[in-house]
Amino acid sequence: MKISVATTITIVSFAALCMGTTAIFSYKPTPIRLLTPKGWPEPVYKFSSNPLTKEGIALGKKLFYDPALSSDSSVSCATCHEPAAAFTTYDHPLSHGVNNLTTRNAPSLFNVAWQKELMYDGRAASLEAQALLPLHSIDEMDANMPDLLQRLNNNPTYKKMFSAAFGPSKITQDQLTRALSQFQLTLVSANSKYDKVMRGEASFILPEKLGYEIFEKKCVSCHTPPLFTNYSYQNTAITRDPVLKDNGRERFTGNSADSLKFKVPSLRNVALTFPYGHDGRYYSILSVLTHYKTSGQIPLSNYEIGQLTAFLNTLTDSSVLTNPAFLPAQPVINNKIPNHTHQ
Ligand code: HEC
Numbered sequence: 484m485k486i487s488v489a490t491t492i493t494i495v496s497f498a499a500l501c502m503g504t505t506a507i508f509s510y511k512p513t514p515i516r517l518l519t520p521k522g523w524p525e526p527v528y529k530f531s532s533n534p535l536t537k538e539g540i541a542l543g544k545k546l547f548y549d550p551a552l553s554s555d556s557s558v559s560c561a562t563c564h565e566p567a568a569a570f571t572t573y574d575h576p577l578s579h580g581v582n583n584l585t586t587r588n589a590p591s592l593f594n595v596a597w598q599k600e601l602m603y604d605g606r607a608a609s610l611e612a613q614a615l616l617p618l619h620s621i622d623e624m625d626a627n628m629p630d631l632l633q634r635l636n637n638n639p640t641y642k643k644m645f646s647a648a649f650g651p652s653k654i655t656q657d658q659l660t661r662a663l664s665q666f667q668l669t670l671v672s673a674n675s676k677y678d679k680v681m682r683g684e685a686s687f688i689l690p691e692k693l694g695y696e697i698f699e700k701k702c703v704s705c706h707t708p709p710l711f712t713n714y715s716y717q718n719t720a721i722t723r724d725p726v727l728k729d730n731g732r733e734r735f736t737g738n739s740a741d742s743l744k745f746k747v748p749s750l751r752n753v754a755l756t757f758p759y760g761h762d763g764r765y766y767s768i769l770s771v772l773t774h775y776k777t778s779g780q781i782p783l784s785n786y787e788i789g790q791l792t793a794f795l796n797t798l799t800d801s802s803v804l805t806n807p808a809f810l811p812a813q814p815v816i817n818n819k820i821p822n823h824t825h826q
């Protein structure tokens with residue numbers, strides 16, 4: 484059979500059109516809605532600018548747990564934000580990156596959808612801007628962005644997952660940070676014993692109840708329920724570490740009135756997130772509360788410290804620790820923490 488040139492062109496362009504159409508129609512990510520727990524305010528994150536999808540969340544999770552994002556493939560986000568420690572650094576005051584130590588202790592990532600500003604000093608204005616800080620920091624992941632994007636673009640699995648989440652284009656930095664946000668936004672913790680008591684599904688035992696009453700008097704002005712923080716920056720009479728010389732929010736604003744102010748951390752899952760404070764200087768809840776007492780910040784008797792500790796333990800949400808949606812396919816091997824004799 485003879486086919487004229489014109490017909491060939493028509494067939495070729497028809498085929499190209501079909502392929503194009505298939506590509507457009509096969510990009511149909513499944514929308515996911517983040518449910519606001521009952522009694523909570525609406526999240527502050529602008530979901531309209533980065534709508535959650537099943538594909539975006541799955542991709543964000545893979546990226547979050549992938550050490551290949553760092554320069555020497557040794558450090559993932561989860562190296563410092565360990566799932567078993569409510570996404571903080573377990574047992575070490577300062578988190579460890581590619582070039583060993585950072586200067587702060589990694590905070591929990593639960594309920595980030597409710598945070599307007601991130602970091603202990605509030606220097607990251609969005610989750611996407613935040614993600615670039617550890618990726619670029621030489622102490623953390625030390626990634627070279629053009630090189631990282633090229634590696635992702637050359638990786639067939641990532642290529643497929645990015646296309647499913649964001650459409651068939653070249654993988655961009657914007658897509659990378661939006662996918663990481665999507666996974667982190669799903670990390671909601673709202674099912675502790677405290678929440679069950681508030682919903683009328685459980686009751687406090689006596690020390691927890693007494694601790695709750697003290698907490699309501701002495702702590703809620705900063706650690707305000709239901710998120711257990713008001714996201715303000717406060718100086719809790721903490722002394723400046725002579726080596727780290729961390730002035731807190733002043734470092735970002737340049738305003739001396741912000742000296743030694745740090746973002747009030749949420750106390751959700753606090754039993755799991757030790758060590759405490761921006762530089763992990765407190766190894767136990769007892770030592771944090773002893774600091775409040777001895778610095779004269781908050782008058783507390785030893786008896787009150789005991790009751791408060793019982794109450795704080797009710798903020799542990801064991802359901803999130805075993806939620807397969809949050810956990811990696813394989814356990815995280817933390818090869819940045821070779822022994823426990825150093826910080
Ligand atoms: C080397 C350890 C390390 C790595 C790797 C790391 N982080 Fe962090 N992360 C920290 C520390 C330390 C802070 C607190 C820094 C500060 O306040 O200056 C932090 C803060 C954050 C915050 C702010 C939380 C808040 O409450 O303000 C988010 C969100 C976050 N990290 C997400 C990520 C993501 C996503 C990745 C991977 C791309 C990542 N981190 C990689 C150590 C790390």
Ligand code: HEC
Pocket residue numbers: 603698701702703704705706716717718719721745746747748749750753756758759760761762768771772775781791
């Ligand atoms: C004036 C505000 C304020 C009040 C009141 C307050 N806190 Fe805090 N709290 C903070 C700030 C700020 C930090 C973080 C300090 C840092 O990063 O070094 C903190 C840290 C903590 C931590 C360590 C958490 C972590 O993950 O590192 C615990 C535990 C804690 N507070 C418990 C309490 C209890 C219990 C009370 C009531 C007795 C209380 N706080 C009252 C502001 C406050």
